[in-house]
Amino acid sequence: MKTMHFVGVALLVAGTVAGYYFVARGTAPAEPQVAPVPVEGIAVRIKDVPLYMSGLGSVVPLQTVAVRTQVDGQINSIRFREGQHVHSNDVLVQIDPRELRAKLKEATGQLRRDQAALSNAEHDLKRYRGAQDTGTVTQQLIDTQAATVAQAKATVLADQGAIDEAKVKLGYCTIRSPLTGIAGLRQVDAGNLVRAADGSVIVTIVATTPIAVIFTLPERDIGRVAKILQRRNRIPVAALDADNRNILASGSIEALDNLVDPNSGTIKLKAIFKNAKDSLFPGQFVHARMLVGELKHVPVVPSHAVLHGSKGDYLFIVDHDGKAKIMFVKTGADVGGESPLLGGGVKAGDIVITDGAARVSEKANVRLSLVSVPKENLPASAASTDLGGSEAMASSTTRAHVDGATDANGGASSRNRMSQASEVDAAGSEDSPSP
Incomplete structure (x- = not known):
């Protein structure tokens, strides 16, 4: 027991001396310093x-027209370039008009023939009525001739309708732009036969000036937006690019939709932009930012x-x-x-x-x-x-x-x-x- 007690005391003394040595020499381990x-x-x-309200939306043209043929025939020429700005009434497509011109002539000839028959029937009716007093012509013959005159007039009227129809169809051979806008990619080339019954689209024209942006806001904002629309006629809106950084165009709110989408809990708003520089393109994804205060x-x-x-x-x-x-x-x-x-x-x-x-x-x-x-x-x-x-x-x-x-x-x-x-x-x- 004395030996073990002596060993313990010796170890304690040794530890104390060692600690004092390291402290005195300044060599105690230091915690690592971390660089800032x-x-x-x-x-x-x-x-x-x-103060803005923002929503995701897409650019929507105010007018879109799918150009189709209304007559059957071969396309003689395409008069527009893809992506071209076209004006209302510009010629887009020319369809071969020869067959319809021939039908117009045929209808005109039929009209003249029936007009001659009408004139002859009217003269006969006039003679029959003049001879009625002599007793040589019966009333039945006069009535029959009057019916013949009426039928001839109806035939002439039908012929005139056929001529008008032929003229309209002949006009359809020249397809014109129904609005001012941008022509898309053509779907049919010159030389192809097109039929009205097929309903095939030749080209699509979209109006881009002005243009609209349809975007959504959460339904919780409906009341606030409605009040602002009531207080003032114009709420400024900016359309920003997909990165939500660059302003593409500035416009104003046109309308607030009348129902909330129950699936998304959002409501649609429509903004109108002049788009004079064509900075907004139909179908483009944008962020709409609406100014509501400061x-x-x-x-x-x-x-x-x-x-x-x-x-x-x-x-x-x-x-x-x-x-x-x-x-x-x-x-x-x-x-x-x-x-x-x-x-x-x-x-x-x-x-x-x-x-x-x-x-x-x-x-x-x-x-x-x-x-x-x-x-x-x-x-x-x-x-x-x-x-x-x-x-x-x-x-x-x-x-x-x-x-x-x-x-x-x-x-x-x-x-x-x-x-x-x-x-x-x-x-x-x-x-x-x-x-």
Whole structure:
């Protein structure tokens, strides 16, 4: 027992001496230092922002005509180019008219023959009535001749109708554009035989000036839109491209549909655009953005700074210790690459990370590089740091190179946006607004 007690005391003394040695020599193991994550950022600004309602839609021509033949015959010539702007009454197609011209002549000859027969019958009736007083002509003969005259008149009338029909059909041999618009791809070439009974389309003409956009909004917006339409005659609408960035044309609301689609819970709206530059094309997919008001004095940030997770939209700001902080926000519609913040606690002057947010996490040390922000908004650790910048920059701003204070427990590894979103969802605070 004494031996074991002695061994224990010896080990305790040895450990104490070794600890003192390492402390005295300054060789105690240190926790690894994590380099700050390089990011770019911008200070939040306050401005007035237009308030929009946006919906997905497609461009619809106000008029579409499928050009078909109304007579049978061979196509002699095509008088339009595919994609050409055509005007109303322009000649599009010429069908061989020779057969119909011959039928017109035949109908004209039949009319003249029947007109001669009518004239002869009328003369006979006149003679019969003149001879009635002499008793040589019976009343029955006069009545019969009167019926013959009536039949001859009916025949002449039918002949005239046949001539009119032949003239109309002859006119159909020259197919003209029924409206001003753009000719599509031709479906039949010259030399082919076309028949009216087939109903084959030769070409489709669409009117593009003006043109319409049909888009949808959620049914919850019906009341608000209806009230705005009642208050003012015109609601401005902008049609944006598929990326929802570039404005293609500007117009106004024409009508609100009278029923909600029960399957989608949306209602259709129709907007009209002059489309003088042909920037909208029939069938094109667009985003319709309807101006319904204005937000006064709201913070705005670049739209690409806003990330998306299962708990809602969020962004990172840089606090005064040079650390990233998650802020869940509610954003309005993108306006020129900027998004208004409708909730979330972000204030004017807060520095929002605009590039590199996918590589940081909550409380990670960050280093701002080449960012123009007001000096009074920089973290305390960066207030005296300056990269030189350009002389053209305003005196109230500086190009900042900010090294955040290093936290032994901080740091961040490189992540893609999907894994970052998952991390943010897991790190949401009680102050975060609901999605």
